[in-house]
Amino acid sequence: MALLPRWQYMTDESKALVKRGAVSVLVLFVAAFLLRALLPWVLLALIAWFVWSWMNRR
Incomplete structure (x- = not known):
């Protein structure tokens, strides 16, 4: 079962956590x-x- 159909049943806090996690993973990849x-x-x-710097010391 895909994640998107479950999205509508998630709480706002859960959605925010998933979004922050996705952004973090994207930033790490970049x-x-x-x-x-x-x-x-x-x-x-x-x-x-x-x-x-070595050449300038001589």
Whole structure:
């Protein structure tokens, strides 16, 4: 049985809890996707910064 037919019988508090949970899961997926996409660039920038600071010390 699908969740949607049960939606009409849920209390307002239960509906709010389900909505907050869904939004939280969506935010986690977006954050994981962005982290996966940006992590190589962040690591490359950190390595470049360390090399730059090491070269300026000499």
